[in-house]
Each structure stands twice: as structure tokens, then as C-alpha cells.
Amino acid sequence: MIKLENVSKIYKGEHMALRDATVEIEKGEFVFLVGPSGSGKSTFLRLLNREETAEKGKIYVAGKDIAALPGYKVPYLRRNIGSVFQDFKLLPNKTVAENVAFALEAIGRPKSVIREAVPQILELVGLGRKEGSMPNELSGGEQQRVSIARAFVNRPLILLADEPTGNLDPATSVGIMKLLDRINRTGTTVVMATHDRGIVDTMRRRVIELDRGSVVRDQARGVYE
Amino acid sequence: MAIRLDYVLKETGSNLVRNLTLTLASLLTVAIALAFVAVSFLIGTGINQSFLGLRSDVQMFVYMNPGATADQIDSVNKSLESNPQVESVKFLDKEKTYAEFKRLFADQPDFVESINPEELPQSFRVKPTSTDADVVSAVGTEFENMTGVYRVEYAEEYARQVQKSLSTLNSWVRLFGVALIFVSVLLIFNTIRTAVFARRREIEVMRLVGASNWFIRLPFMTEGMVQGLLGALAAAGLTWGFDALWKRNFVNQVSFELLNQIKWTGGDLWKAIIMILVVGAVTGAVGSGIAVGRYLRV
Numbered sequence: 001m002i003k004l005e006n007v008s009k010i011y012k013g014e015h016m017a018l019r020d021a022t023v024e025i026e027k028g029e030f031v032f033l034v035g036p037s038g039s040g041k042s043t044f045l046r047l048l049n050r051e052e053t054a055e056k057g058k059i060y061v062a063g064k065d066i067a068a069l070p071g072y073k074v075p076y077l078r079r080n081i082g083s084v085f086q087d088f089k090l091l092p093n094k095t096v097a098e099n100v101a102f103a104l105e106a107i108g109r110p111k112s113v114i115r116e117a118v119p120q121i122l123e124l125v126g127l128g129r130k131e132g133s134m135p136n137e138l139s140g141g142e143q144q145r146v147s148i149a150r151a152f153v154n155r156p157l158i159l160l161a162d163e164p165t166g167n168l169d170p171a172t173s174v175g176i177m178k179l180l181d182r183i184n185r186t187g188t189t190v191v192m193a194t195h196d197r198g199i200v201d202t203m204r205r206r207v208i209e210l211d212r213g214s215v216v217r218d219q220a221r222g223v224y225e
Numbered sequence: 226m227a228i229r230l231d232y233v234l235k236e237t238g239s240n241l242v243r244n245l246t247l248t249l250a251s252l253l254t255v256a257i258a259l260a261f262v263a264v265s266f267l268i269g270t271g272i273n274q275s276f277l278g279l280r281s282d283v284q285m286f287v288y289m290n291p292g293a294t295a296d297q298i299d300s301v302n303k304s305l306e307s308n309p310q311v312e313s314v315k316f317l318d319k320e321k322t323y324a325e326f327k328r329l330f331a332d333q334p335d336f337v338e339s340i341n342p343e344e345l346p347q348s349f350r351v352k353p354t355s356t357d358a359d360v361v362s363a364v365g366t367e368f369e370n371m372t373g374v375y376r377v378e379y380a381e382e383y384a385r386q387v388q389k390s391l392s393t394l395n396s397w398v399r400l401f402g403v404a405l406i407f408v409s410v411l412l413i414f415n416t417i418r419t420a421v422f423a424r425r426r427e428i429e430v431m432r433l434v435g436a437s438n439w440f441i442r443l444p445f446m447t448e449g450m451v452q453g454l455l456g457a458l459a460a461a462g463l464t465w466g467f468d469a470l471w472k473r474n475f476v477n478q479v480s481f482e483l484l485n486q487i488k489w490t491g492g493d494l495w496k497a498i499i500m501i502l503v504v505g506a507v508t509g510a511v512g513s514g515i516a517v518g519r520y521l522r523v
Binding site for chain 2: 105
């Protein structure tokens with residue numbers, strides 16, 4: 001599903017955010033990216049949906065060399081990749097349902113589809129009764145559920161999560177992880193960058209550790225360190 | 226993927242309303258700037274027309290003595306016609322001169338009554354090949370001393386002065402108009418950029434979920450176009466008002482020697498209004514497209 005071959009990413013000609021990384025992730029896998037701040041976890045994720053482009057090496061997503069995609073096709077790549085962030089990135093002036101519907105409107109889905117899909121996904125993430133709430137009326141955990149609903153409502157093949165529990169307390173984080181696990185069980189590949197030792201050690205999934213841009217460990221059913 | 230029209234309209238409408246104060250402020254500035262553009266176009270057109278009118282008017286009058294003989298008139302006529310500097314000659318005999326005289330002093334019937342047509346000098350109206358005042362006066366002096374010629378008159382000094390001041394005024398007005406078009410474009414561009422900046426989070430999310438660039442751009446472009454058009458419509462109203470005021474206060478008012486020369490037609494007014502509508506709509510749409518572009522770089 002995802003393949004990196006000797007990928008290097010250099011910012012401003014000097015700082016090497018990723019160094020000769022080679023990684024292969026199968027369809028349906030759940031992968032933790034761990035490592036200290038600045039080790040290249042976010043860069044790794046941003047390369048996959050072409051927010052960034054690599055200076056060296058090849059990146060394949062769903063069998064396609066994404067560096068070769070012309071600019072106008074990049075949106076179609078992103079429709080297959082959901083993204084979740086530490087700061088949720090919800091639109092503050094839209095309700096929960098509108099935030100989720102926005103993701104479908106933005107890719108031109110018809111209204112009939114939106115009317116059906118939005119309540120369904122909100123039910124799945126456990127926010128069936130909050131569809132009319134504004135983001136600032138929700139707890140952090142609930143806001144993250146909205147953002148996961150938005151990322152998943154289009155049923156992407158891949159879900160990228162950049163420290164999704166970074167702003168949440170441990171109890172809330174467990175709920176979010178259960179949700180991501182559930183999404184992973186539908187066959188969606190999940191790649192999650194995290195600092196949360198407890199989560200990694202509990203879930204015992206594949207762990208890729210980065211240090212100063214290099215892959216220093218790639219371990220099935222791994223732990224934080 | 227088709228871009229849904231109702232989506233574009235909804236976004237355009239809600240954004241214009243959401244930023245109401247900003248929208249109004251920019252509409253007003255754009256309206257004023259575009260109105261100035263239209264007004265300077267009209268004044269420029271008016272000056273050009275009066276300028277052209279004046280140019281074809283630069284002629285010379287050769288007045289004959291009232292008692293000049295037919296031979297003398299014939300001889301002056303021949304030398305005028307054979308002069309290479311003369312483009313056309315028109316002779317006004319006693320009848321024609323009297324008719325012209327009656328036309329000019331139609332509002333003073335007593336004066337007309339008191340004049341005997343026999344006393345009016347017959348004259349030649351001469352159009353020289355060049356409008357250059359120096360050439361005109363050179364031709365004039367040649368005929369001044371011919372027998373039977375009473376005197377030669379030409380619009381020389383007046384024409385020269387008016388020509389000079391009008392062409393200076395015209396180039397200033399044009400420069401002003403060009404500067405104002407530039408200002409209007411910048412204003413629209415800047416307003417849209419502010420609107421785009423206010424919505425950068427939305428744009429970010431749209432890109433993340435895979436909206437195409439045109440899908441993101443289109444509502445901004447229609448928003449910019451609507452703003453530009455609304456501003457231009459207000460400007461059209463201002464221009465129309467200016468047109469009415471100018472016509473009432475200056476055109477055909479004898480007390481404004483120079484200003485009453487500057488006039489334009491209803492067609493010119495429409496041309497100016499259509500011009501600012503197009504400038505408003507196009508710069509609004511294109512400006513927004515460019516303003517949003519920097520958030521779309523992949």
C-alpha cells in the first residue's frame with residue numbers, strides 16, 4: 001500500500017528531515033511512527049499525501065509513484081488518504097455535521113450521499129447526538145472524533161494521524177485509539193506518529209522508530225523503545 | 226467531477242455577508258476609484274472631440290472690400306485655388322453672407338434689420354492644408370496686400386492657446402485615469418487577499434480532503450467578480466450623476482469659455498460605464514484567482 005525507497009527530504013538545502021528511508025507498509029497494517037521531536041515523523045506523513053516532495057528516492061502509494069503525479073491529480077491522491085492532526089483543524093464556524101459534510105462537499109459528492117453518510121459516520125465515532133454542536137462546545141476528545149469522522153467519511157484507503165492524542169488526557173486517548181483500531185479493522189491502513197509511550201506499549205503494533213531522519217528500528221508488535 | 230452550482234452560490238453569498246464591513250469598505254473604494262476612471266475617460270473624450278473640432282476650424286477669412294469688382298474677386302479666388310498650402314476655398318457672396326449674418330445674430334433682430342446686405346463684405350473661407358498656426362499665418366500675409374482685399378483674419382492666437390492648454394489638460398487627465406485603474410485593481414486584489422487569508426483554514430482543510438484547485442478557487446473568483454461588479458455598478462451611478470451635473474452646469478453655458486467646449490455623447494457615457502463594469506468584473510475575478518493561488522501550491 002505504501003512504499004518508500006531510499007527517500008531523503010532536505011529542507012532549505014541543509015536540514016535533512018528524512019535520510020535514505022526505506023519502508024514498506026502493507027494494506028491494512030497499523031503502524032506507529034516514534035522518535036523524538038524533529039526526528040522526521042511529520043515529514044514522513046507529509047510526504048505520503050504530497051504536502052511535501054522528496055529530493056531523493058521513490059514513494060509509492062497504492063502502487064503509484066506519487067512524485068510523477070501531475071499537480072492536478074494530487075487532489076485525487078488525497079481523496080484516498082484521510083488526515084488527522086493534533087490540533088484537529090476543525091472549522092470553528094461550522095457545526096459538527098457541517099464540518100464532516102464539508103469534506104464531502106469539497107470533493108463534489110451529491111447532497112443525497114452527504115445526507116446519508118454524515119449521520120452514519122457520526123454514529124460510528126460516537127457523536128450521534130452532537131451533530132448540531134459547534135466545535136467550541138465539545139471536549140478535546142470529542143473534537144478529535146469529529147476530525148476522525150471527517151477524515152474517514154470518504155472511506156479512504158489510508159489514514160494518517162499526526163499525534164492525534166497529543167492534546168488529550170490518557171483516558172480520552174484510549175477512546176481515540178479504540179476508534180482508530182476499529183477503523184483499521186475495516187481494512188484501512190493506519191500510520192500514526194506519536195510520543196505516547198503508553199499507547200504504543202499497550203497496542204503492540206508495528207513500530208518504526210526515526211532518529212534525526214533515519215529509520216533506526218522497524219519492529220513488528222513492537223514497543224516504544 | 227462536476228462543481229455544483231448551488232455550492233458555489235452558497236459559498237459566494239455567505240462570504241460576502243460574513244465579511245460585510247470589509248465588503249462594504251472595499252466596494253466603496255472600488256466604486257470611487259472606478260467612477261474617477263470613467264469620469265476621466267469622459268473628460269478625455271470630451272477634450273479630444275473639442276480639440277478635433279477646433280482643428281478643423283482653424284481657417285482663415287479673406288474679406289473683400291464691399292466695393293471690390295468681380296475681376297478682383299476672381300483674381301483672389303484663382304490665386305487661393307492655385308496656392309499649394311490651401312486645401313479648400315469657399316466663397317460667400319452677398320446673399321450667403323447675409324444669411325450667415327442673420328443666423329449669427331438671430332437673437333438681435335433690430336441689429337439685423339439695421340444692416341443693409343449691400344454693406345456686408347464678401348469673403349473667402351480658406352482651409353489651409355496644415356493646422357500649424359505658423360503655416361496658416363504665412364498663407365494669410367500673402368493675400369493681405371492683394372487688390373480688393375479688405376483684410377485677412379485668422380483664429381491664429383486663440384487657436385494656438387486653446388490647443389496648447391487642452392492638450393496639456395488631456396494628458397494629465399489620461400495619466401490620472403491610468404493611475405486610478407491601477408489603484409482599483411490593487412484595491413480589489415487586496416480585499417480578496419484579506420478574505421482569502423481569513424479563510425486559510427478552510428482552504429487548508431479543502432486541500433487535505435482532496436478538493437481540486439478549481440473547486441477551491443471558484444467561489445473566491447465569483448466572490449471577487451461580484452464585488453468588482455457591485456463596485457462598478459455604484460461607480461456607474463456616480464458617473465451618470467456626474468454626466469448630468471456636467472451637462473447642466475457647463476455644456477452650452479457661455480460663461481464657461483473653455484469648459485463648455487468639453488462635451489461627450491450618450492454613447493460615450495455608455496462606453497465608459499461598460500468599460501468600468503468589465504474592468505471591475507475581470508479584475509475582481511482574476512485578482513481573486515491570483516490571491517487564492519498562493520494557498521494552492523502543492
